[in-house]
Amino acid sequence: MKPLFVLLAYIADQLWGDPQVFWHPVRLIGLGAERLRPFCYPFKRWGGLLIVFISGAVSLILVSLAVLIFSPAEIFFLYFGIAEKSLRKEVEKVGHFLKEGLIERARKQLSYLVGRETKDLSVSECIRAAVETTAENFTDAFVGPLFWYLVGGILGLSFYKVVETLDSMYGYKTPKWKEFGFFPAKLDDILNFFPARIAGFFLALAALFENRHNFERSFRTMIKDARKHDSPNSGFTEAAMAGALGIELGGAVVYQGRLFEKGRFGRPLRAREVEDIFRATKLLRRAASLWLFFILLSEVILWRSGYPHLIELITNVLKGG
Numbered sequence: 348m349k350p351l352f353v354l355l356a357y358i359a360d361q362l363w364g365d366p367q368v369f370w371h372p373v374r375l376i377g378l379g380a381e382r383l384r385p386f387c388y389p390f391k392r393w394g395g396l397l398i399v400f401i402s403g404a405v406s407l408i409l410v411s412l413a414v415l416i417f418s419p420a421e422i423f424f425l426y427f428g429i430a431e432k433s434l435r436k437e438v439e440k441v442g443h444f445l446k447e448g449l450i451e452r453a454r455k456q457l458s459y460l461v462g463r464e465t466k467d468l469s470v471s472e473c474i475r476a477a478v479e480t481t482a483e484n485f486t487d488a489f490v491g492p493l494f495w496y497l498v499g500g501i502l503g504l505s506f507y508k509v510v511e512t513l514d515s516m517y518g519y520k521t522p523k524w525k526e527f528g529f530f531p532a533k534l535d536d537i538l539n540f541f542p543a544r545i546a547g548f549f550l551a552l553a554a555l556f557e558n559r560h561n562f563e564r565s566f567r568t569m570i571k572d573a574r575k576h577d578s579p580n581s582g583f584t585e586a587a588m589a590g591a592l593g594i595e596l597g598g599a600v601v602y603q604g605r606l607f608e609k610g611r612f613g614r615p616l617r618a619r620e621v622e623d624i625f626r627a628t629k630l631l632r633r634a635a636s637l638w639l640f641f642i643l644l645s646e647v648i649l650w651r652s653g654y655p656h657l658i659e660l661i662t663n664v665l666k667g668g
Contacts, residue, residue: 349500349655350646353493356425357639365433372427376402376512391526395517399530403509410505421501428492428504431635434484435628441477442624445470462519464601474619479596481627482588483581485550487511489635491542493642497649500656510534521603539580546634547573547583549641553634554591565590568613575610582610589613591630592623 368374380402387394387401413420437460444453453473454465460480468476491511495503510531517524518532547569555562568590569583575597576582589596595615599608645657654660 349650350643352419352422352425353496353639353643353646355422356429357431359422359426360429360432364436365427365430372406372424373508373512376406376509377516379405380513380516388527392529395513395527396530398517399510399513399534402513403506406505406509407502410501414501424501424505425492425496428496428508430488431631434481434488435631438477438481438624439628441473442621442628445473445621445624462602464604467601470621471619474621474623475596475598477624478588478592478594478619478627479585481624481631482550482584482596485584485631485634486539486543486546486580490546490549490638491539493638494542494545495538496656497642497645498657500658503656503658507538510538536579543580543583545638547587549634549638550584550587550591550630552637553630554587556633557591561591561593564593572610572612575612577609582612586612588627588630592626593617594619594623 365371380398383398383401387398390397410424413424437456440456441453441460444450444456450470450473454468457465457468457473457476457480461476463476465473465476491507492504495507497503499506513531514528514535516531517528518535519525519528548566551562551565551569554565565587569587572586572589573582576585585596589612593613593616595611595613597609597611599606601607649655649657649660652660654663
């Protein structure tokens with residue numbers, strides 16, 4: 348029963364978080380990709396597409412076989428596909444370090460979570476980075492995996508994780524990766540098109556539990572500012588979060604020694620404060636609960652209608668069934 352699988356995977360995530368084990372499926376995808384890279388890299392863009400194809404094919408075959416042999420293995424792959432608790436806890440470590448005045452440790456912790464340089468960040472910039480990564484990774488860590496599970500079942504989720512992993516490894520606009528990472532980055536943008544917008548909406552919806560004004564401000568900010576981001580997707584969650592908290596996100600960042608000016612999201616109704624990190628993770632948890640409820644309801648409807656996932660329902664409708 349698919350709804351039960353989703354619920355059990357979520358409970359496992361809340362109990363144990365994302366386990367740091369060598370046989371983690373996402374880790375294995377990364378290890379496999381690194382073995383393939385020397386053979387694919389000389390082909391530049393097409394090598395990037397080839398590594399997606401091979402990694403995706405191997406992953407889908409292995410997952411299919413595992414689920415065919417033992418159907419509850421689907422719970423295992425679902426559990427390893429989401430990481431809501433770990434995202435919250437890792438971000439909150441930054442907040443705890445800042446509360447204790449340990450800014451060097453906060454910067455070090457941030458360096459594990461963000462791509463920008465963190466060694467010279469002020470307290471306010473540390474808060475901003477922590478809140479931004481909370482918002483941006485809500486899509487990758489929770490909304491995206493469950494969206495593609497709803498759409499395409501466990502194979503949909505598996506391919507999403509392959510693309511997401513390869514994008515995180517190679518999808519950078521640096522001289523080394525710009526060509527090779529082109530297709531992983533573009534595919535990640537495509538696969539996150541709907542999840543990012545859904546994630547932004549659910550963050551705004553979660554703000555409604557604070558008060559109606561927070562929801563309205565969050566939703567308006569998302570609609571108004573989302574496209575200021577250089578990513579076609581990340582701006583939706585960052586803008587929604589900025590509006591919900593009533594702070595400004597975005598602005599100048601340093602990547603590999605170079606200063607970049609990113610879009611700015613939200614109006615600075617007040618100065619950022621350390622507590623904003625914990626407000627952001629609280630909002631994340633509430634938004635995740637709302638999204639989980641929606642997914643469970645959708646899975647129940649599909650299951651009772653006799654469809655394992657949304658693609659099969661759509662295909663049947665198009666066939667006139």
